[in-house]
Amino acid sequence: MDLTGTVALVTGGTRGIGLAIAHALHAHGARLVVTGRSEPTGRAALARLDGGADVTFLAADATVRADAERAVDGTVERYGHLDVVVNNVGGATGFAAVAEITDAAWREAFALNLDSALHTTRRALAHLLPQRSGRIVNIASVEGRDPDPGLCAYAAAKHALIGFTRVLAKEVGAYGVTANCVCPGAVETDWFTERGPQAAAAFGTDYPGLVRHFTGRTATGRLTRPDEVAAAVLLLASPAGAGITGASLAVDGGMTV
Template sequence: MKQRIAIVTGAGSGIGQGIAYALVEAGYRVYATDISEARLASTKAAASSADDLLTRVLDVSDWAAVERVVADVVEHEGALDVMVNSAGVFDGYADVLETTPELWQRVIDVNLSGTFYGCRAAAQVMVKQGHGRIITIGSVAGQRGAADGLSYVASKAGIEGMHRRLAVDVAAHGVTANVVAPGVIKTNLRATSEELLGDLVADQNRGIGVSPDIWNFLIPTRRPGEVHEIASVVVFLASPQASYVNGQVIQVDGGWNAV
């Protein structure tokens, strides 16, 4: 069988990096993309198979750049089987008064528009070839207003609505579209977001993700999740076994949504 091809955005760290590694372990040839060349170099250096993990620098908020990377992968590989939209930034739990128009625009540009660009570029290919999987990393914030800051919550809620419509558009062409919505996960998202957002965010160290007391109250498992616990769900959704899963938001949150 021909090796399956995947693109993962935001693969320089955190959940995106874990997904890239998990897909390589599952036998995929993975194109890991990120806005940071240095983070991509670290991702590649730690891959179990450097031959099956290739890197591309990509700013997902740039439509032309996203379309170009997808086109280059398809030209080189002949197909695109899986598109994982994982790139995102966190707004430091900023409320409506702390969310400046500049912060709002940057978070929406990366989290929501960047996801749309990835979905559209992948759909252009997958609809034509007659198969594919589009998987996006959402958040528990997509359904819970108190989970994160205003712009982050809005972006993740938008992702859920987008994928419900996307699933309708692509299903007849052998393509599925789903969202994986993590709860509190141990990553360095705050640090990478601080690097990208700079002084647009006053404080990246607030909110549910930094308070064990709140974890114990809200999360039945009483712990944050691990990256591999998100990546394993993505690998399933990418697989042939998930061919009838479409238009879903799969919560991977330790039971937070059940409380």
């Protein structure tokens, strides 16, 4: 899974799962651009990645079309080409049942999890299709395969992202471009601990109860680690993953068995 000579773009790559993915890609030889909304968080990520000129941070909000396109174009300007796109931006803030979900929460979930991937992927294809090679990896979720009550907007958006990826795979396969999803289970990142209490309330429990709920659904009896998600992305981004496209690869400790 040597990525020497490869250029990657990781959206939302400054913390949590995104940072773990960036670390794995860079450790295997890729030069990369990571994006995020916060300049201080981006600078901290660069320090942790310690990649020198081979790692660049661009401040961008992938839910904004102009920002997403600027990130793609900036990657090509910086390193000369683009090979791998990891659409990691996602999440939700409105945890509620269908009867209670607000229009704003619904729109935000789709902006974060689906629109961001569309904006970035569409621009990236302008570079990937002419060179007749490339890898697109979208970070979906276990909730896009086996959803929980109380997460209707997030689950719907992740289901849509998986469908988007499957269509994309059929459209670009003849051009040497693969498109896949990685579907993590519950991963205890800083985002998870920050938003967990709000999600727990939608489940009618507290944060420890939420953790017990997710671990209870697994075969392993524990939450998934960010580096385990990154390992799946590394496979799909590498030459070894050339035969995999249109897949939604679960990295969830057996939650969806």
